[in-house]
Amino acid sequence: MRPSQIPSFSPDGGSTSLKAHTVAGLCQKILVVNEHFAVAFAGSVAAIQDAARLIDSLLAQCPDLTGKRFVDALLADEQLKDAQLSALALSVEDEIQITNHRAAPGISNEHFELHVGGSGLQHAIQHYKQYPPHAFDVPGEDIAAQGTCMALDQFAGHVIDEFENKFESETISDLFGGGYEVVAYHGGQFHKISDVVYVYAEAEVDADGMLQVELPKFLLKSTYRGDDLKIRSMEIHYVEEDDNHTTQNDRTFTIAPITRYHETHVEEDCEDIDLSGEFLCFVIKVKLPTGSFTIPFIRKYDGPMGFAAKAFIVIASGNNVYFFYSDTFRSELQAHVLKYMRLRHP
DSSP states (O other): OOEEEOOOOOOOSSSSGGGGGOSOOOOBOEEEETTEEEEEEEHHHHHHHHHHHHHHHHHHSOOOOOOEEEHHHHHHHHTTTTTSSSEEEEEESSSSEEEOOOOOOOEEEEEEEEESTTTHHHHHHHHHHTGGGGGOOOOGGHHHHHHHHHHHHHHHEEEEEHHHTOOOOOOOHHHOOTTTTOOEEEEEEEEEEOOOEEEEEEEETTTOEEEEEEEOOOOEEEETTTTTEEEEEEEEEEEETTTEEEEEEEEEEEEOBBGGGOOEEESSSSOOSSSSSSSEEEEEEEEEEEEEEEEEEEEESHHHHHHHTEEEEEEETTTEEEEEEEEHHHHHHHHHHHHHHHHHHH
């Protein structure tokens, strides 16, 4: 079966149906076991599946699962103790406890503690080193949103690498098998973050200092349907003779939980995933006479209505796509870009 990466894909994906393709390099490696226990894995799929079965057996013995109990069971298991596997367990006890198995410590301060594992660990450490300590000092009610935006900002670096290298860098496939998943604790329980929209667009600053943003060249949405992670991605092309925009490679990837890894598949032209969201990672390449730069613009919105009012509306129908930026979005994006330019060249 031919592989199909997200979003690393060849525009000439072949004439055969995508249903005959496998999805390369992506699976759900975070398990939200219950309201008060979640675990993130790195390593081989087979080892993670064995660890998931171990969790089931621990729950059958006693429903109160802690990180220490889980890691102790890993180390006591003859097959898993030497397996290609690292894990970060989050458990709600008197407070949220982080227990790691073969994960490495990253940076930490009085507001933040970083633990990392897997092939992308150095990228994660370097990313969070760039933040000043006060960036982590946020009110308790904003921690989940702020943490999610920081995670998206990190992931944006890998998305930029894909776009800059024409979908051939394999950064995401190589480093982020579970890169499209974020878990946050809010409302008294762990949640997987759903409804994240990723966009790549280009822009120029005109003679009047105004940012002129083109319509996106790429759109991707990550959401959940039950336990399945759904990722819809598409390229957008301008057809000059018709003066309209069309979609290419409109693909919806269904990423099953790792316990059902074999059910992961990809479909073409499946329109049941809309293109609005709660979080936005808008990657913009700004072209200047002296060169260009590419930066992310990260925002959280108040559901689909807030997204439509303050970000944009996109409608994909058949092969055509219609896109409308809001005035609020244009204004905030311009301020973000101009601030970056001032800091870059004070």
